[in-house]
Amino acid sequence: VIADLIKHETGLITVTVMGIVMANRQIYSSQALHRFKEDLAVLLISGVFIILSATLDWETVQQFRPQFVIFLILLLFVVRPISVLIALLFSSLPWRERLFIAWIAPRGIVAVAITGLFAIRLVDQGFPGAEALVPLSFAVVIATIFAHGFSASWVAERLGIAEGKGEGVLIAGANRWSIALGTMLKSLDIDVLITDNSKFALRRARNEGLTIRHGDVLDEAHNDNIDMGEFQHLIAATDNDSQNQLITADLGPEMGYEQISRLANDGQSKSRVGHGRLLFESGAEFGTLLDRDLAGWRFSKTNITEKFTADDYRKNLDEGEEPLAVFKPDRRLLFFATDARPVIEDGDIVVSYVAPDTPEERKAVRAAKDSEKNGDS
Numbered sequence: 294v295i296a297d298l299i300k301h302e303t304g305l306i307t308v309t310v311m312g313i314v315m316a317n318r319q320i321y322s323s324q325a326l327h328r329f330k331e332d333l334a335v336l337l338i339s340g341v342f343i344i345l346s347a348t349l350d351w352e353t354v355q356q357f358r359p360q361f362v363i364f365l366i367l368l369l370f371v372v373r374p375i376s377v378l379i380a381l382l383f384s385s386l387p388w389r390e391r392l393f394i395a396w397i398a399p400r401g402i403v404a405v406a407i408t409g410l411f412a413i414r415l416v417d418q419g420f421p422g423a424e425a426l427v428p429l430s431f432a433v434v435i436a437t438i439f440a441h442g443f444s445a446s447w448v449a450e451r452l453g454i455a456e457g458k459g460e461g462v463l464i465a466g467a468n469r470w471s472i473a474l475g476t477m478l479k480s481l482d483i484d485v486l487i488t489d490n491s492k493f494a495l496r497r498a499r500n501e502g503l504t505i506r507h508g509d510v511l512d513e514a515h516n517d518n519i520d521m522g523e524f525q526h527l528i529a530a531t532d533n534d535s536q537n538q539l540i541t542a543d544l545g546p547e548m549g550y551e552q553i554s555r556l557a558n559d560g561q562s563k564s565r566v567g568h569g570r571l572l573f574e575s576g577a578e579f580g581t582l583l584d585r586d587l588a589g590w591r592f593s594k595t596n597i598t599e600k601f602t603a604d605d606y607r608k609n610l611d612e613g614e615e616p617l618a619v620f621k622p623d624r625r626l627l628f629f630a631t632d633a634r635p636v637i638e639d640g641d642i643v644v645s646y647v648a649p650d651t652p653e654e655r656k657a658v659r660a661a662k663d664s665e666k667n668g669d670s
Contacts, residue, residue, distance in 0.1 A: 345409050349427065361429055365436050373398050389452040396448050397441045405430050459523040460624050461486060465510040465540055466531035467494040470582045474528070474617075475503045477592035477644060481620055484523070488513060489531075511543055526626055527553045528572065532579060534558035541569030554628050556582070570630035573646075574615055582646075585613075589649040592617070594642050603637035614647040 297304030320326065374395035381391045408430035415423035449455035461484035464471050475485040475498065487498045488510045495505045506513060513519045527548060529537035537555040545553055554572040558579045595606055610616075618628045619635045620642040627635035637643060 389454050397445050461524045463524040463527045465529050467498050469586045471530040472498045476501050529555035574629050576631045593645050593647050597641045616645050618644045
């Protein structure tokens with residue numbers, strides 16, 4: 294404000310310099326500043342659009358002339374693509390991505406704001422037809438929204454650069470139970486990423502052929518080391534209940550709270566609300582699951598058909614056994630939780646957590662795990 298008072302329009306330069314300085318300084322609250330900046334930008338940009346739209350009246354709208362349609366067509370399909378391709382001529386960007394940028398190059402708040410300012414100045418200077426700049430700039434923005442907003446995904450698919458909808462599962466916490474879950478999901482051809490702060494804990498997951506990342510899942514997500522758009526679900530399965538709740542509270546607004554499930558680590562956590570869904574219909578606790586894993590419990594998958602229905606599946610479950618997730622034909626993975634009961638239909642694959650089939654099998658599994666545990670120690 295002080296810079297702008299000294300010399301008009303220098304406030305923008307001052308803010309830009311401030312941003313450069315802050316971006317190159319080590320500020321521990323930088324992540325909070327990023328989120329605050331994003332929220333502030335949405336409010337300010339929305340406000341500017343409302344203010345500029347309020348300046349339009351019917352007389353100004355009537356200034357829109359038929360020849361402006363020719364201008365819009367040339368701008369969208371000739372001027373804009375050529376300007377983008379020239380600007381990227383010597384860049385290392387692949388040609389398919391250059392073509393995509395040339396197609397969707399945006400015209401938004403900056404164009405409207407600057408044009409609105411120039412229109413007022415030009416009208417004051419007495420330039421004829423200057424008042425038509427405001428409706429013309431809004432026409433450019435509206436045409437961009439409709440022409441490119443609805444065609445962007447189609448163009449990306451035709452150019453072969455569309456990543457598609459994220460279908461993977463992110464598991465926070467590497468332990469025997471979560472690794473076994475990751476292995477089961479991998480058998481369904483689902484991409485699984487397991488994160489943990491302990492390299493030792495991740496060693497077993499790597500040996501099982503799972504993709505791993507060493508580090509805290511919150512730090513990795515906030516630093517964009519993990520693309521959260523690649524995952525349809527996150528499971529907070531650490532041995533720390535507070536950490537599981539923190540993961541849910543922090544990443545919930547980004548992924549959606551219904552896309553995050555956590556394990557309960559104590560009886561009190563089941564009664565707490567606002568900390569994400571508790572995995573399993575029973576809300577089975579972390580310690581119970583590890584005990585069952587040592588006792589030989591395992592994950593199984595069941596195909597639901599017209600002959601073997603969802604009711605038949607439920608009847609075959611023994612005491613303590615329960616479904617964990619439903620894998621839909623369209624590759625959606627819906628998890629059961631204390632407050633979520635996905636519908637099981639024909640063609641679905643149900644992932645369950647079940648006990649060993651026979652006492653002999655249970656004994657053999659328990660002996661193998663005890664031996665493996667002694668070997669690790």
